[in-house]
Amino acid sequence: MSHEKQHINEEEALQEAISPIVNRLIDKNFENSGDKIASQMAPLIGGAIREQIKSQKDDVVDALYPVMGNMISKFVTKSLEELLNKINTQIQNGLSIETIKRKIKAKLKGVSESELLIQENNQTKIKAVLLIHKESGTLLSQVENEQSQLNDPDMLASMMTAIRSFVNDWASNNATHSELGEIEYGGNKIIIEASGYSYLSVITEGAISPHIYKEIREVLEDIVLNYADEIKKFNGNFDKLPKDAIKEKLQTLINNETQPQSSSKKMHPLIFIIPFLLIGYLCYAFYQDYVDYRIQSEIYKRLEQVPALSIYKINIDVKDKIATIDGKVPFKYHKNLLQENIQEIQEIQEIKNNILVTPTLTDPLQVSSNIAYFLAGLNQDKHTNLSYSFDYNTLTLYGIVKNTTIKNQILQELQKIKGIQNINYDNVTIATLTIDANIYFTKGSSQLSAQAQTILLDIISKINNFNSKDTIVLNSYSDMIGDQIINEKLAKKRLKDISDFFKDMGNLQNKIGTQIHFSAPPNIDLKKEAHKARCVNISLKNEEK
C-alpha cells in the first residue's frame, strides 16, 4: 500500500514539475509552426463538427446563428439588390413597346406588373453554346455571350462528355434507354441536345421557356442536316470542318436572345408615342370640327330668328372657334346687329366681321321715285315747277325755279340722293317776277290808303321772295282835273311816298324809276272812271333784258 501511495505522490510531483515546461513548449510550438498545426488539425475539424452536431445540435446552432444569419441575410440582400437593379433599369427604360405590352398583359392576366417584371427578369439568357463531338468530347464549335465568357471550354466539353457518358450508361443499365437532358447548377442550366455524332450544350441562365428548347433543336437539326458528314468524319483536324458556317448557325441562338432586346432599346421610346399622338390629334381634330360645326349651326339659327338679317346672304365659317362672317348688308346697323347676335354665343373666341356695308339704293326705279318724291315737294311752291328725266345715273331737270338761291339749294339736296352721279341743270330757268299793280288816290290827296299799303307790302314781299334785282318802275297818272302844276306836285309827292314806303318798309335795294304822265292810264275813260285815273302803276323792269 505505502508503495502505491508513494508512486502517486511521485507522479503528482512530476506533473507539477513538468507541466509549466510542457505548457511553454506547446505555446512555442503554436507560435513557430502554426501552419503545420492548422494543416494537421484541418481534417479533424469536419469530423469534430459532425460529432458535435450529432450530440449537441442546439449548441452548434446557437454558436453559428450570428454568423449564418448574417451570411444568409447578406446573400438574400445581395440577390434582391440585383433583382431590384434589374427591375429599376427596366422601369428607367421607361416607355417602350415592351412596357406597353407588359401593361396590357398585366391587365389581361389580372396579375401585377411587378410580377410580370420579375418573370421577365427571370427570362432565359443563353450564356454559351457548345457543339461537341459526341464520342471524343472534342469541342467542335462554340459561341459565347459577350458578358459571360467561358473558362476553358475545351475542358468543359470533355467533362460534359464524360458526365454524359457516365449518366447515359448508368441510365441505360437501370431503366429504359434515356439520355441526360439537363444539368442544373445555381441559377444556371446546361441543356443537352444530342444528335448522332454530336450534341449541343447550351448554358443558360434563368427560367427556360419551351421555345428555347425548340430553337436549340432547330439549330442542331440545321447543323446535322448540313454538316452531318463532316462531323461524322471529324478526327481532330479542324481544317476539314466548316467551322465558320457552324459557328454562324450557333450564333443565331445567342442573337435570337439578344437582338430583339437590343433593337428595342435602340429605338427611342418617344417613337412609340407617335401613334397615340396621331390618334389623339385625330380625335382632337374631329372634336374641334364638331364644335365648330355646332357653333356654325347655332349662328345660322340665330340669324334666321332676326328678321332684319334673315333676308341677307351671309356666309359663316367657323374654324378653331373663330367665326369669320362674310356678306353684304345695306347699313352699318345690320352689321352691328349681326355682331351683337353672334357675340351672345359664349363658345366663340373671336369674331372676324368681314361684312361689307353696301348701299343697295342704286336701283334706278328707286332713285327715280326718290327724285319724283323730292320734286313733288318742291313743286308745292307756286313759283317752282320742275320736272325731270333720269337715265340711270344722270338726272336732267326741266322747269322753273324762283331764284338762284333756291336753285342751288335744290342742287345740294338732289346730290344727297344716292344713285345720282350727274345733274343736268341747263333746262332749268329762273322764274321772273311780274308786277302790275295800281295804287289809287283820293282826289287831291297823296295819302296812301290802307288798301294801297297792303298792296305795297305785298309787292315788297314778292320782291323779297324772288330776291329780284329788277328796277321798280313807277308811273304816275292823273285824272286831269285841276291845275296841272298842282297835279304835278301831287304826282311827285305820290311817287316819293311810294318810293319811301318801299325803302322804309321793305328796305328794298332795287332801283326805282319814276315817270309822271299828264294823262289818264291807257284804257281808262276819264269821264266814266275818273277815280281810276288818279293812280300810280307799279311794275318791274329787268335792266339786263
Next chain:
Amino acid sequence: MFTYKIVLVGNFGVGKTSLIKRFVENSFSEEYLSTIGVSISKKTIDNATIMIWDIEGHTEFKPIFKQYLLGSKGFIIVADLLREETIDAIKNHIELCHNVVKDAPICIALNKSDMPHKLDEHNLQAIKSLSPTIIEVVKTSAKSGDAVENIFFKLNQKITSQL
C-alpha cells in the same frame, strides 16, 4: 489545328495520374490519390491540343468504363514495373482499347523505372509484339520525369500523321 482525345488505361495505382501530372504540369507528388471517375487534362503540343483523359484504374471488382474510351485517337497503356499482374493485364487492355476504337495507336508505359526492377529488353520486345498497333514500349518514371514527354510526343506524332 488539331484537337483530339487520348486515354490512359491501366490497373489502379500504376501511375497514370502521375504521368499526366508530370507531362502537363511537370510536377510529381509521392501521395497516392485514387482517381474516381475521370479526370481530364489539356496539353498543347505544336498545333495540336490534346485532351488527356485519366480514368479510374482497373481493379478486380471494377472493370474499366468503356464509354470513356470512345472517340479516343490513341491510348497510353500504363503498367507498374514492380507489379507483375499490371504487366500481365496489358494484353487485356489492348483488347479493350481495340474493341472500342479499332486500330488506334498505342504506347505502352512501364512506369516507376526509378525503382529497381527485373524487366529486360527481351520482355519489352515481348510486350511490343502483342499488337502491331503498338508504337512504342518505354520504361518511364513520373517521379524523375524519365521518358515521360517522349511517350506523349511519340503518340502525338503518330496521331497527327494520321489525321
